[in-house]
Amino acid sequence: MRLSRYFLPVLKETPSDAQIVSHRYMLRAGMIKQQAAGIYTWLPLGFKVLRKIENIVHEEQIRAGHIPMQMATIQPADLWRESGRYDDYGEEMLRIEDRHGRDMLYGPTNEEVITDVFRSNVSSYKDLPLTLYQIQWKFRDEIRPRFGVMRGREFYMKDGYNFDLTKEDALHAYNRHLVSYLRTYERMGLQAIPMRADGGPIGGDYTHEFLVLAETGESEVFYDSAVTDLTFGDRAIDYDSVEQCQGVLEEFTSKYARTDETHDEAIFNEVPEERRRVARGIEVGQIFYFGTKYSESMGAKVIDSEQKQVPVHMGSHGIGVSRLLGAIIEASHDDNGIIWPEGVTPFHCGIVNLKQGDEAADEACEALYKALTNAGLEPLYDDRKERAGGKFATMDLIGLPWRITVGPRGLKNGVVEVTSRRTGESEEMTPEAAVAKIIEIYEPHRVSGL
Amino acid sequence: MRLSRYFLPVLKETPSDAQIVSHRYMLRAGMIKQQAAGIYTWLPLGFKVLRKIENIVHEEQIRAGHIPMQMATIQPADLWRESGRYDDYGEEMLRIEDRHGRDMLYGPTNEEVITDVFRSNVSSYKDLPLTLYQIQWKFRDEIRPRFGVMRGREFYMKDGYNFDLTKEDALHAYNRHLVSYLRTYERMGLQAIPMRADGGPIGGDYTHEFLVLAETGESEVFYDSAVTDLTFGDRAIDYDSVEQCQGVLEEFTSKYARTDETHDEAIFNEVPEERRRVARGIEVGQIFYFGTKYSESMGAKVIDSEQKQVPVHMGSHGIGVSRLLGAIIEASHDDNGIIWPEGVTPFHCGIVNLKQGDEAADEACEALYKALTNAGLEPLYDDRKERAGGKFATMDLIGLPWRITVGPRGLKNGVVEVTSRRTGESEEMTPEAAVAKIIEIYEPHRVSGL
Numbered sequence: 001m002r003l004s005r006y007f008l009p010v011l012k013e014t015p016s017d018a019q020i021v022s023h024r025y026m027l028r029a030g031m032i033k034q035q036a037a038g039i040y041t042w043l044p045l046g047f048k049v050l051r052k053i054e055n056i057v058h059e060e061q062i063r064a065g066h067i068p069m070q071m072a073t074i075q076p077a078d079l080w081r082e083s084g085r086y087d088d089y090g091e092e093m094l095r096i097e098d099r100h101g102r103d104m105l106y107g108p109t110n111e112e113v114i115t116d117v118f119r120s121n122v123s124s125y126k127d128l129p130l131t132l133y134q135i136q137w138k139f140r141d142e143i144r145p146r147f148g149v150m151r152g153r154e155f156y157m158k159d160g161y162n163f164d165l166t167k168e169d170a171l172h173a174y175n176r177h178l179v180s181y182l183r184t185y186e187r188m189g190l191q192a193i194p195m196r197a198d199g200g201p202i203g204g205d206y207t208h209e210f211l212v213l214a215e216t217g218e219s220e221v222f223y224d225s226a227v228t229d230l231t232f233g234d235r236a237i238d239y240d241s242v243e244q245c246q247g248v249l250e251e252f253t254s255k256y257a258r259t260d261e262t263h264d265e266a267i268f269n270e271v272p273e274e275r276r277r278v279a280r281g282i283e284v285g286q287i288f289y290f291g292t293k294y295s296e297s298m299g300a301k302v303i304d305s306e307q308k309q310v311p312v313h314m315g316s317h318g319i320g321v322s323r324l325l326g327a328i329i330e331a332s333h334d335d336n337g338i339i340w341p342e343g344v345t346p347f348h349c350g351i352v353n354l355k356q357g358d359e360a361a362d363e364a365c366e367a368l369y370k371a372l373t374n375a376g377l378e379p380l381y382d383d384r385k386e387r388a389g390g391k392f393a394t395m396d397l398i399g400l401p402w403r404i405t406v407g408p409r410g411l412k413n414g415v416v417e418v419t420s421r422r423t424g425e426s427e428e429m430t431p432e433a434a435v436a437k438i439i440e441i442y443e444p445h446r447v448s449g450l
Numbered sequence: 451m452r453l454s455r456y457f458l459p460v461l462k463e464t465p466s467d468a469q470i471v472s473h474r475y476m477l478r479a480g481m482i483k484q485q486a487a488g489i490y491t492w493l494p495l496g497f498k499v500l501r502k503i504e505n506i507v508h509e510e511q512i513r514a515g516h517i518p519m520q521m522a523t524i525q526p527a528d529l530w531r532e533s534g535r536y537d538d539y540g541e542e543m544l545r546i547e548d549r550h551g552r553d554m555l556y557g558p559t560n561e562e563v564i565t566d567v568f569r570s571n572v573s574s575y576k577d578l579p580l581t582l583y584q585i586q587w588k589f590r591d592e593i594r595p596r597f598g599v600m601r602g603r604e605f606y607m608k609d610g611y612n613f614d615l616t617k618e619d620a621l622h623a624y625n626r627h628l629v630s631y632l633r634t635y636e637r638m639g640l641q642a643i644p645m646r647a648d649g650g651p652i653g654g655d656y657t658h659e660f661l662v663l664a665e666t667g668e669s670e671v672f673y674d675s676a677v678t679d680l681t682f683g684d685r686a687i688d689y690d691s692v693e694q695c696q697g698v699l700e701e702f703t704s705k706y707a708r709t710d711e712t713h714d715e716a717i718f719n720e721v722p723e724e725r726r727r728v729a730r731g732i733e734v735g736q737i738f739y740f741g742t743k744y745s746e747s748m749g750a751k752v753i754d755s756e757q758k759q760v761p762v763h764m765g766s767h768g769i770g771v772s773r774l775l776g777a778i779i780e781a782s783h784d785d786n787g788i789i790w791p792e793g794v795t796p797f798h799c800g801i802v803n804l805k806q807g808d809e810a811a812d813e814a815c816e817a818l819y820k821a822l823t824n825a826g827l828e829p830l831y832d833d834r835k836e837r838a839g840g841k842f843a844t845m846d847l848i849g850l851p852w853r854i855t856v857g858p859r860g861l862k863n864g865v866v867e868v869t870s871r872r873t874g875e876s877e878e879m880t881p882e883a884a885v886a887k888i889i890e891i892y893e894p895h896r897v898s899g900l
Contacts, residue, residue, distance in 0.1 A: 035521075035522055047520045068501075099542075121457075
């Protein structure tokens with residue numbers, strides 16, 4: 001993309017109403033625009049990152065054997081009356097009356113709809129195990145939306161639901177989700193720690209929240225610092241293997257790590273003192289096993305191998321897709337702006353032309369642009385007639401992890417400059433070497449999309 | 451995907467409430483499930499096609515230089531009061547009150563929001579031309595939703611908006627959209643004819659609807675049969691070239707082709723009688739130029755080169771993404787089911803194992819599955835222990851354009867059978883040749899996604 005043809009409305013001043021850094025930077029970098037309290041338009045740069053995150057989530061869910069689909073945002077109230085949650089849910093549910101006076105609602109979550117899909121189509125244990133998921137907009141009418149996309153009212157979320165014959169199978173599905181979530185967050189450059197959590201209104205005997213450590217987190221968390229040494233890496237996992245998934249769960253959850261809802265001071269005190277940490281975290285996902293709660297109330301039953309009708313065991317599993325943008329920025333920024341991890345950056349590399357209009361510089365930039373584009377990468381070429389300082393400031397603010405700087409002086413020596421946004425370190429090399437370097441960096445970060 | 455692990459709830463019986471063939475087949479093939487009148491859950495097979503169509507639309511919009519973004523579904527009523535449409539829009543608008551009693555609505559279209567985005571961020575003619583678009587869910591509270599996804603209440607649509615300094619520039623944007631739409635529909639295997647249309651509630655001096663001919667179409671259309679001979683093909687277009695885009699528009703709109711709203715019997719009678727056609731069509735897109743209608747009422751102005759404040763010239767341009775599934779099926783099916791065009795098929799190829807459990811057959815199927823998958827294609831392998839007839843019926847119903855049939859008898863001669871869904875013709879060849887053939891067929895139909 002050439003910046004002269006893009007829509008990137010960056011702001012020089014910090015918006016006064018934004019309290020946390022991710023909200024400030026998303027507004028300043030022209031990623032979002034507020035349309036109403038907690039409701040945002042995703043401007044082109046924000047939408048690009050949102051889509052990258054969405055694609056990573058899809059890839060990892062499909063890798064785990066989960067099946068994508070999509071539910072409508074508007075749902076009939078009657079389904080929620082069946083489960084008993086229509087009255088329970090309270091004012092966070094956006095209730096709507098259609099033109100015929102029928103009670104509808106904007107789905108805040110989808111246990112009812114998915115259970116209805118299941119019971120209408122599945123009747124035999126032979127069709128199990130089954131995990132269906134979607135990434136779709138949801139609405140929760142928060143009384144005080146704040147922190148930008150971190151606590152919005154309309155938000156984008158992956159929600160998945162497993163249907164299993166037995167509790168044992170459902171716990172394998174639970175573990176499979178845990179493993180796939182670890183992979184998902186790591187691909188986004190995030191360390192999200194699974195912490196023992198509380199079931200809350202969805203209910204759930206087993207549940208973990210995934211938390212990203214950040215000063216601005218809404219939750220207080222307590223953990224053994226040894227959990228932050230764990231990484232999933234690119235280990236091969238057979239998602240069908242009960243042992244392998246269970247093994248990963250044990251590895252990542254055996255150390256103390258809890259939110260304040262489940263914190264137990266006595267157990268925490270057994271952690272060696274030098275490893276005890278109290279910090280704040282941002283919740284970016286949660287997994288639940290809740291047994292037969294919805295299948296009983298809504299009649300989602302199958303015939304088992306002995307011809308008996310039994311309610312299926314279910315769980316639901318969420319990733320806060322739009323919220324992740326905020327969480328990533330909270331975890332990765334400096335005073336000059338955002339620092340995108342390579343896995344989710346909106347453009348792979350910035351190209352800054354120090355002297356637009358200079359024949360050699362223009363030509364070199366065009367050649368870099370073409371070479372990177374032909375390699376399947378997306379560079380952002382700042383081809384505007386602006387001074388270099390302004391161009392650097394914009395690139396720093398929007399946070400592309402790599403920048404190639406091209407100027408007449410360097411070109412005389414046959415070199416351009418490649419700069420890391422994270423370290424600030426620069427290296428001179430030939431344009432060909434610069435292209436090769438950027439291609440190599442992104443080799444492990446290809447997202448195919450869906 | 452192995453069918454034994456997929457969620458494909460096909461129905462044997464034809465649902466009684468579905469009046470048209472696309473609705474019947476989408477229900478029978480397990481693509482959608484109705485949740486309320488005009489509101490559907492997109493089951494896995496339906497979601498796959500929806501996503502393919504979405505990706506083609508994205509690719510072609512980006513190719514034309516248009517910039518993707520995303521607006522929220524829920525909008526404040528105040529923006530619509532500014533444009534004067536809040537009261538005009540009538541009962542089709544889903545009106546909502548949030549917990550604080552503020553008037554909101556579920557966006558049926560987005561001229562107001564996009565104009566607000568524009569006026570908040572653009573103030574100089576130097577930032578023009580600009581075309582922003584999104585693909586997002588919309589809601590229109592139709593009094594009588596019908597025909598499945600063809601006239602639903604919640605529907606998925608691409609809506610794009612151009613902002614230009616002059617009428618001339620805006621008409622180039624109009625032409626650019628026309629060209630990109632022609633490419634888009636052809637990639638989906640559709641012939642969509644641009645027809646002169648009526649502005650309707652959005653207003654518009656220039657507007658064309660794109661119609662797919664089908665007996666079940668809601669609109670009566672009148673055209674010169676010569677328009678159906680036109681194809682866009684894979685001609686190279688420079689979307690910046692005013693002449694090229696204008697040339698395509700003239701080529702595709704100079705022959706008589708109108709909906710009943712703009713039909714003129716006198717002009718129609720000038721078409722040679724043997725080429726006069728009266729038929730029915732399904733609207734799958736519409737482009738508008740409406741000048742300064744919204745920019746005046748909402749104050750979307752820029753400074754021109756003479757420092758004068760002028761309202762921008764706008765247009766809006768839509769493609770009915772979810773409706774397209776219905777339109778494609780109406781245009782491409784037979785008595786046994788859907789026939790997907792290669793560009794949008796949910797799986798590229800079916801693999802039918804005639805004798806599941808036979809060692810040679812199982813092995814050959816696995817090898818085919820692996821080879822196709824490694825080539826970046828998605829086969830659907832029917833690995834269930836079912837009789838061949840049932841497997842064929844399912845493949846025909848869900849409409850994969852190509853099928854490879856594998857059985858012990860053929861394998862003894864070293865061959866499998868490749869069958870075209872469209873022609874029904876089969877050809878025997880080695881498994882290697884079958885893989886090569888399928889790969890070659892899909893070479894021109896790669897979609898990279900977004």
